[in-house]
Each structure stands twice: as C-alpha cells, then as structure tokens.
Amino acid sequence: MTRYLLLPFAFVFHAALLTCEKSAPNVATNKATDTTGTIIEEIGTQAFEGEFYDNMPNAFDGELMMVPEDFVPIDVDTEPQFPGGQVALQKYINKYLEIPRAVRRLKVTGKVYTSFIISETGVIEEASIVKSLQYNCDQAALDLINHMPKWKPAVKDGIPVSVRHYLEIPFDYRDR
Known part of the structure; x- marks a missing residue:
C-alpha cells in the first residue's frame, strides 16, 4: 500500500x-x-529617454557569473550604487529576503541570478530572472528587488543614465 x-x-x-x-x-x-x-x-x-547602458556583471566577491554572449561593456564614469554601498545591499538582502516555506520543505540551496534596470532617477525597473533556481525562489528574489529603495544612478559625462545591473540572490533553506 x-x-x-x-x-x-x-x-x-x-x-x-x-x-x-x-x-x-x-x-x-x-x-x-x-x-x-x-x-x-x-x-x-520600454522606451527610454536618453542613452541606455548595459553594465555587467557585479558578482559578489569570489563568485563567477556567466556573461551573455551579446554583452558589450559600457564605461560609465560612476557605477550605480545601492544606498550605503555593497555592505548595505548585503544587509538589505539578509534582512528582507523571504525564504518561502516550500524552499525549506524541499531543502533548496543555490542562487537566483537576476537582472534589472536602474533608471537615471535611481528607480528599479524591469526586474527579471536571468537564471532560475526554483519558482518560489525566483518570485522571492523578484519581490526583494522590486521593493528596493532608490539607488544612486550611474553617471556618464556628468549626466545620470540608465544601466542594466545583474545581481545574484543566494538562497539557503537553513537561513532565518
């Protein structure tokens, strides 16, 4: 039976x-x-006013990330920055990332690779999944990104510009 x-x-x-x-x-x-x-x-x-730059990748220290074949790096004078810098971004992820119950039940561990645009005003736009880990993780990562505060935008020739940003969101069912 x-x-x-x-x-x-x-x-x-x-x-x-x-x-x-x-x-x-x-x-x-x-x-x-x-x-x-x-x-x-x-x-x-989506139509953008002004120039659009696709900056790639910003993997966490010691981590590797696959670079898309069609990626062309663009030099900006100042990279976009999360309020408070990289340390504050990591604290934000640790504090606000919701680990779904299904992830704990299935004992999922890994990373969701995300992409989003930081507009010339610092607003997050067009968040998407570049590499999926598991559906619930993907949704939690998108929710985290879509609720981020405004970033300090990238600057090119003294003018704020929109850039595409790539971010890895780690998931471990044992966290929290």
Whole structure:
C-alpha cells in the first residue's frame, strides 16, 4: 500500500520541478521561449529617454557569473550604487529576503541570478530572472528587488543614465 502512495507523489514532485524551469528571454528577438524553443510570450519593450547602458556583471566577491554572449561593456564614469554601498545591499538582502516555506520543505540551496534596470532617477525597473533556481525562489528574489529603495544612478559625462545591473540572490533553506 505504501508503495502505491509514494509513486504518485514522486511523479507530482518531478512534474512540479519541470514546470518551474523557465529559460531567459531571447533579447535579440524580444520573445521568451520554453526549453524546446517554442515561443511562449512576446516581450514588450520600454522606451527610454536618453542613452541606455548595459553594465555587467557585479558578482559578489569570489563568485563567477556567466556573461551573455551579446554583452558589450559600457564605461560609465560612476557605477550605480545601492544606498550605503555593497555592505548595505548585503544587509538589505539578509534582512528582507523571504525564504518561502516550500524552499525549506524541499531543502533548496543555490542562487537566483537576476537582472534589472536602474533608471537615471535611481528607480528599479524591469526586474527579471536571468537564471532560475526554483519558482518560489525566483518570485522571492523578484519581490526583494522590486521593493528596493532608490539607488544612486550611474553617471556618464556628468549626466545620470540608465544601466542594466545583474545581481545574484543566494538562497539557503537553513537561513532565518
């Protein structure tokens, strides 16, 4: 009897893991695809006034991050900064990152790789997942980013500019 109860659970658990996987959007074509390449959604574009710079990556010390093939680094005079700097950003993550119950139950550990735009006014825009860990982790990471305070924007030639920023959000079911 126990054997029959475990098999459906294993199938449901495995199916849930498969549905959580979502590939990063294909920025070149403005389309998001599933793992088989089937287009699942059109990605809207947002108009920006002024110049837009894509700055990459800002992995935590000692960490490596995959750089997209189409990445072109842009020099800005001053990088965007979280209020209080990198130490304050880490404190913010530690204080406000919600570890979902499902993550604790499934004992998930790893990182969600995120991307977002820091506008010329310092407001966070277009937060997205670059590399998924698990659906609940992805949602918690996006929630954390979307509620961040205004950043000090990047500056190019004395003018604040919008830049794309990449950030790793660590998850460990044992935290908090």
